[in-house]
Amino acid sequence: MVPILEMKNIVKQFPGVLANDNVNLTVEKGSIHALMGENGAGKSTLMNILYGLYSPSSGEILFNGKEIKITSPRNAIEQGIGMVHQHFMLIPALSVIENVVLGKPGNKTVLELKNDAEAFVALGARYNMKIDPYALVSDLSVGQQQRVEILKAIYRGAELLVLDEPTAVLTPQEVTELFKIMNQLKEEGKTIIFISHKLNEVFAICDTITVLRLGRSQPSVTAASTNSEELAEMMVGRKCFLDVDKGEYNPGETVLKMEHVFTKGTHEALNDINLEIKKGEILGLAGVDGNGQDALIDAISGLTKVSSGKIFIKGNDMTGSSPRDILEQKVSHIPADRHKRGMVSTMSVKENMILISYYKKPFSKGLFLNGKFIEENATEIVEKFKVKTPSIEEMAGKLSGGNQQKLVLGRELSREPDFIIAAHPVRGLDIGATEYVHECLVAERDRGGAVLLVSTELDEVLTLADRIAVMYEGKIMGILDKEDYDITRIGMMMAGQNQ
Numbered sequence: 372m373v374p375i376l377e378m379k380n381i382v383k384q385f386p387g388v389l390a391n392d393n394v395n396l397t398v399e400k401g402s403i404h405a406l407m408g409e410n411g412a413g414k415s416t417l418m419n420i421l422y423g424l425y426s427p428s429s430g431e432i433l434f435n436g437k438e439i440k441i442t443s444p445r446n447a448i449e450q451g452i453g454m455v456h457q458h459f460m461l462i463p464a465l466s467v468i469e470n471v472v473l474g475k476p477g478n479k480t481v482l483e484l485k486n487d488a489e490a491f492v493a494l495g496a497r498y499n500m501k502i503d504p505y506a507l508v509s510d511l512s513v514g515q516q517q518r519v520e521i522l523k524a525i526y527r528g529a530e531l532l533v534l535d536e537p538t539a540v541l542t543p544q545e546v547t548e549l550f551k552i553m554n555q556l557k558e559e560g561k562t563i564i565f566i567s568h569k570l571n572e573v574f575a576i577c578d579t580i581t582v583l584r585l586g587r588s589q590p591s592v593t594a595a596s597t598n599s600e601e602l603a604e605m606m607v608g609r610k611c612f613l614d615v616d617k618g619e620y621n622p623g624e625t626v627l628k629m630e631h632v633f634t635k636g637t638h639e640a641l642n643d644i645n646l647e648i649k650k651g652e653i654l655g656l657a658g659v660d661g662n663g664q665d666a667l668i669d670a671i672s673g674l675t676k677v678s679s680g681k682i683f684i685k686g687n688d689m690t691g692s693s694p695r696d697i698l699e700q701k702v703s704h705i706p707a708d709r710h711k712r713g714m715v716s717t718m719s720v721k722e723n724m725i726l727i728s729y730y731k732k733p734f735s736k737g738l739f740l741n742g743k744f745i746e747e748n749a750t751e752i753v754e755k756f757k758v759k760t761p762s763i764e765e766m767a768g769k770l771s772g773g774n775q776q777k778l779v780l781g782r783e784l785s786r787e788p789d790f791i792i793a794a795h796p797v798r799g800l801d802i803g804a805t806e807y808v809h810e811c812l813v814a815e816r817d818r819g820g821a822v823l824l825v826s827t828e829l830d831e832v833l834t835l836a837d838r839i840a841v842m843y844e845g846k847i848m849g850i851l852d853k854e855d856y857d858i859t860r861i862g863m864m865m866a867g868q869n870q
């Protein structure tokens with residue numbers, strides 16, 4: 372049998388990121404094929420290439436046995452390839468049917484639109500979906516919008532349908548509905564590529580599975596011939612983090628304590644978090660990105676209010692306190708996205724060094740900033756943390772990623788914090804900078820600081836953490852002591868399975 376799709380040796384290079392590194396993917400006609408992998412593995416990039424949103428740096432695509440070029444999403448759909456994105460692309464201000472015919476060539480008359488609407492409603496009925504074609508998209512629930520997107524692709528003639536993490540935004544009941552629709556499409560001979568990182572979903576619905584890891588594809592396996600352990604290991608893989616010398620584990624008093632913390636919101640909202648971090652320990656928070664890690668950090672640092680529960684820092688009840696009050700408890704934050712939160716690219720190195728403490732002595736003298744002290748402070752940090760910069764007047768945005776991170780690290784750690792939140796502190800850094808950041812975090816722990824290390828790199832967590840907590844959909848699935856570390860078990864917890 373000829374496969375419906377073959378993507379061969381696909382390479383996609385973004386500036387500084389090799390998102391797809393020689394990926395091979397073969398999909399059989401009439402199958403449901405899972406594309407799995409951690410956040411950042413390159414799944415969406417690969418599918419965006421297939422849908423004509425990106426052109427590959429190299430590689431070829433065969434569809435029904437023939438090599439094709441895909442120049443745009445419209446061109447993709449003309450060739451029978453449809454895609455529903457992670458973030459929906461319907462236009463909220465238009466009605467369902469206007470969205471459906473949008474992009475079909477030619478302006479439609481009212482009568483034609485009416486015919487389309489009738490045909491679309493009939494198509495929906497075939498899949499047990501009740502659809503009001505004249506409803507505004509902005510009035511539909513997320514689940515309804517997703518079903519409209521799927522139907523729209525089918526209506527426009529998709530033979531191959533890509534669903535990019537469709538279940539991430541759905542309730543369990545909606546997931547069941549979606550799976551019914553997917554199975555029916557399969558029975559009708561359509562082919563589906565289903566992106567997910569959840570093992571139970573993949574086993575529930577898929578025939579074959581391809582795992583991407585750091586932009587590279589693993590050989591495909593059939594669902595019948597593999598198991599959760601094998602897939603979890605393929606997904607989390609092994610990246611080499613060098614061992615760091617650590618003092619003995621000797622935890623002291625509790626620094627952070629969270630009791631039954633809930634926040635409001637989506638599936639990423641916190642759901643009954645109980646967590647303690649002590650002086651002199653690194654608690655590693657593992658999990659696939661987007662499972663509430665950001666919500667946890669925001670709650671601790673006062674950026675979002677908890678809807679119930681308590682947060683104590685060094686025994687003080689900080690529930691509902693402002694971010695500044697929390698910083699005053701000697702809490703430091705090395706953020707995941709240093710460009711958004713950690714530093715201001717257009718400000719100088721020197722100015723970035725005082726971003727969070729400008730209002731305090733000795734940086735400010737009355738109403739004025741104390742220029743001499745600011746310069747001395749910046750020079751000291753640059754030297755101590757080995758930030759490579761022509762001068763402290765250089766624009767921070769001009770430094771390399773590793774040096775920007777050292778700058779943020781230097782600013783945050785020179786405060787001698789009692790509690791350090793480090794979120795993906797080495798993301799995008801080279802080995803040298805990674806090693807340096809790790810050494811700094813361990814030094815803080817050995818000094819008696821409490822460190823929360825959030826990372827999706829399991830090996831980073833395994834190397835550095837004294838205890839590991841695993842998050843999944845806003846909950847802590849479990850907390851492991853060092854002697855219980857087990858990569859497969861953690862991988863399963865990351866995928867929402869409790870052994």
Ligand SMILES: Nc1ncnc2c1ncn2[C@@H]1O[C@H](COP(=O)(O)OP(=O)(O)O)[C@@H](O)[C@H]1O
Nearest residue numbers: 385386388390409410411412413414415416417
């Ligand atoms: N338009 C882009 N420009 C630069 N880098 C990108 C772009 N899109 C994705 N990336 C990077 O490519 C890598 C793979 O991303 P993506 O394909 O979205 O992963 P996944 O869907 O598996 O989570 C990531 O490191 C991401 O930051």
Ligand SMILES: [Mg+2]
Nearest residue numbers: 414415416457
């Ligand atoms: Mg993606």
